[in-house]
Amino acid sequence: MKIQPNEEYIISLLKKLLDTPSPSGYTRSIMEIVREEADNLGFPLEWNAKGGAIISLKGENTGNTIALSAHVDTLGAMVRSVTSHGTLRITSVGGFMMNSIENEYCQIHTRGGKVYTGTILSAHPSVHVYADVRTFERKESNMEVRIDEMVETKEDVLKLGIAVGDFISFDARAVITPSGYIKSRHLDDKASVAALFGLLESSRREAWMPKYDVKLLISNYEEVGHGASYIPADIREMIAIDMGAIGDDLSCKETDVSICAKDSSGPYDYDMTSRLIELAKQLELPYAVDIYPQYGSDASAALKGGSNIRAALVGPGVHASHAMERTHKQAVVNTSRLLAAYIRA
Structure with missing residues (x-):
């Protein structure tokens, strides 16, 4: 089954997220948007003690739970x-x-x-x-x-x-250009949150289920280092969805899905990363594999917090990270496609 996320839904939600202030520590308003979207799509949501959201997507089989994590908090x-x-x-x-x-x-x-x-x-x-x-x-x-x-x-x-x-x-000052570029502050990491909701919307609209249970972790303290330091104990695999960096000695472009093999926390899981690369090839998605030595993710926080998991990192390519950022619709939608393929495999 070929899964095709709804681009209009993803980009519309992304604009709404970008227009909602949410610096780390002040995320109640944007978390209410997350709750409303989960309710509208019919997926159960619970909160962790820090105010982060856990959205459950039932799988065809039990015995393994995969986490997909992205963060709504910003600089x-x-x-x-x-x-x-x-x-x-x-x-x-x-x-x-x-x-x-x-x-x-x-x-x-x-x-x-x-x-x-x-x-x-x-x-x-x-x-x-x-x-x-x-x-x-x-x-x-x-x-x-x-x-x-x-x-x-x-x-x-x-x-x-x-x-x-x-x-x-x-002020985010979000603009979506006729050529498909999205320029705004805080694409890190609201673009990834929109991609995850695109996956949920596709699952509901096209009536497909992942192979195993999936939990979407929407964290709210990633920018200060402890967003996903706690995750539910049943999770065995975790993919952090976060922006791909662009610049000197890197291959990623704004139209690519970034697959990070190693960041400041060390190498990501070999088998998971290899599987993501193979799926990107099968789907014929523009992608890049890069090393980000000055970078950490929600998966990094989970591993440092002692979680017994395997972890990987992917996301849309974003230029000028932590400044006036820019990505492209193609990268955001294709991130959703790649993740859907991974949890269906």
């Missing part, structure tokens, strides 16, 4: 302090370059439920004022958020209800 920041002149100092959530968020629009999410907009700037933002504007180091202590409210002092900001520890999300 972001928190309010470190409020300055005397009414701006916000930040602390990073996740690993990114400061220059990648300079001049970016953002939202400040207060614990009282209010949302304010702002812009992330260098503390020396103007060439007409600062002689060192081009050489001024872009580091946390030199960056600040200009709030779009009439504030001139720390007291003005505090009166808005903004406080230390409030979350700051970066």
Whole structure:
């Protein structure tokens, strides 16, 4: 049986996910979207203690459970302090370059439920004022958020209800081009989440079942290293679905499915990786096998957490990871196709 995920469904859901702020630690709203999608498709969902989702897909046979994991949490920041002149100092959530968020629009999410907009700037933002504007180091202590409210002092900001520890999300600015490219922040890893839901939608619409029970793990702390550090005890195989990196000494393109043979946590399972490569060939999917030495995944977290599993890593190719990212529809849909083939085999 040839499985064909619904591209329109996948891309529509991806846009909805991208437009929903979800920095690590502030993911309740996007997890509600995950719950609604699972309910709409008729798949049972349960929560782990950290607020991550576990969605079950019944298989034809018991005795083996395969996990497919992707994460909805993204890079972001928190309010470190409020300055005397009414701006916000930040602390990073996740690993990114400061220059990648300079001049970016953002939202400040207060614990009282209010949302304010702002812009992330260098503390020396103007060439007409600062002689060192081009050489001024872009580091946390030199960056600040200009709030779009009439504030001139720390007291003005505090009166808005903004406080230390409030979350700051970066505007995704998602655009889908006529040529099929998807450019946005946070494709890492919302593109993979959309691909997993494409698999679920296909299973429901085309009435197919995987060979064994499957659990979809939608994690919410991957960007800070412990997203899938706990997984259910019945899982024996796990595929982390996360973006494929593109750049120097790498083969992956934005139209490819990336199959990672090794990352910073070490080599992935030989047999699982080989099987994914063979299936990509059989399906005639554009793919690339690469090594990512500065990379970790939900599978890495599960292995380091002591899980007794075999693990592999695949995902759509994404350019400029942890900055203004870009992938292509083809890579996202083909990731869904490859995973469906794997769990059907």
